[in-house]
Amino acid sequence: MEALVELERVKKHFVIRDGILGRRRRFVHAVDDVSLSIVRGETFGIVGESGSGKTTIARIIPRLVNVTSGSVKFSGIDICRASGRELMLARRRMGIVFQDPASSLNPRVTVAASIQRPLQLAGLPAKEARDRVREVAELVNLGTEVLDKFPHELSGGQQQRASIARAIVLRPEFVILDEPTSALDVSVQAQVLNLLLDLQQRFSLTYLFISHNLPVVRYLCDRIAVMYLGKLVELASTGVLYREPLHPYSLALLMAAPPPDPKMRNRRRFILTGDPPSLTNPPQGCRLHPRCQFAVERCRVEEPELRDYGSGHLAACHRIGDLDLGFAM
């Protein structure tokens, strides 16, 4: 198994200023000491709390933001130290679908021109580029009449499909998908998911897939990382994570998704209680402890380490030995 992307002890701290004239400086620990590797050909999912650093990781890999410390490798290339040209060539091998679909489309040009842009930059002749645009638009089920429109004339789902088209038009080997289906209806979502699977098989693509939609993540991903407040708290293959989650936060995520059945409306919900924690001043010990119903004294003082519980199932929680979370599912 060859790793295509490797993050080692990556940290990213953003500075925020406040107080009078912004003289007080504080740090948001957006990504805090995360190591993970994405194997060639797999779909690697990241789920987690909103604001836990998922998008930041997605932006770190093509170096759209610089890391504070740690190392990032893409296909052996040290992204943090790559020269401008190396970086450009590496980026060409990656496609990115951003979380806000509108932001990857230029508002002043037509959708076709936006999708064509990466091809032009890569020096493809105009005629060939136009054919490729039409081909890729068909792949994502975007009608040709939509191609000549401007982004603001598109519905949310159409914008999202257009940005997927743009991301895959260069036939990259690695595609970062940040909430790529959140604006899609379930049928178009199904088409896009099936499309992603087909593309993956045909071109042996590797995906980094970020989503809040757990059934979708389960459907698509081979392995899943769960993040909470800048930390990786659990990593496992999909089947294992859904069958035997080890971390209380993973359990909360799995249990909180409302099932598409109105009769289950009043089901027992396992919701995290308490306020969402501060990001500039995260809780001591385990970051989940103020909201965790399993917390004991040790959780308040000592930060749990990420440990391997067998065949690459990693989790960071003090109480894994004592708890059997499977019961709660």
Added chain:
Amino acid sequence: MAAKLLEVSGLEVQFDTSSGPVRAVRGVSFDIAEGEVLALVGESGCGKSTTALSILRLVPRPGEITGGRIVFDGVNLLDLDECSMTQYRGKQISMIFQNPLVALNPVYRSGFQVQEAVMLDKVPPDRAWRAALNVLKQVRLPDPEDRARSYPHELSGGMRQRVMIGMMISRFPRLLIADEPTTALDVTIQAQILDLLDDLRHEKRMSLLIITHDLGVVADIADRVGVMYAGALVETGDVTEVFEKPLHPYTQLLLKALPRGPKNELRLESIPGGVPNLSNLPPGCPFHPRCQRRLDICSKVEPETLEIHPGRTVRCHLVGGESFWKR
């Protein structure tokens, strides 16, 4: 039955584009009672956001409302002049937009924008600021005091969404329109936001029109559902009835397209065929080219809306119409 707060009837919206008119909303009728939650679901691009924007009369140009009535609390909003309409926006009816970046101004701090909204009700600035912090806390924004001072680009996608939700509920509107309000939120926060909306409707009798692709959210919060396809409402009804006995073939397929397991177990059922082109709809039922159950009549005559019992409607030749009598 509670009084109707909103009654939309025969709504028509058209965009005049260079490639011809796009009929984004075609004869849509529905109503919402006080304290009721109606969910609109449907194909991407079928006119849900446009329907919602029509209620506030905010359809962007070249779009135009070409027909119908939108009666809010006894007043047809389409008859009002722009100045009186302004009285309704924000205070009576407010809207959470699909894309938070549209609603949030990038050059102002997020808390300031909520404060501004509250101040529109003649609340003094310091009290408005406290109200803003309070509402940001209610929408579960972490570190509300800090985050209130952040610019939108410094927030994560889900935080921006929560700031917008806060801004829109800060004035306790009577009708809240929420276009995909929880797509950027993780499910634990989503659950808390749904609870918050549910509280508002019970305590403040707020009505909610929620647009979402997440059928789990619909099942969780809606009293009734409307399913849209190609600009028209093809099915409406009580949420349990629609989920258990969907009548329209599009609704039936929609419920089947949900992922329910890992990929190696099954391939997702998507609805075959392409999304219809709203500037050039097929004759007859707009769904017929993709419908596996179509009849001969389906490609010729567009079905009318049939009311099965009060509050339960469907627009399909399989139900009612000639074929119904022949069976």
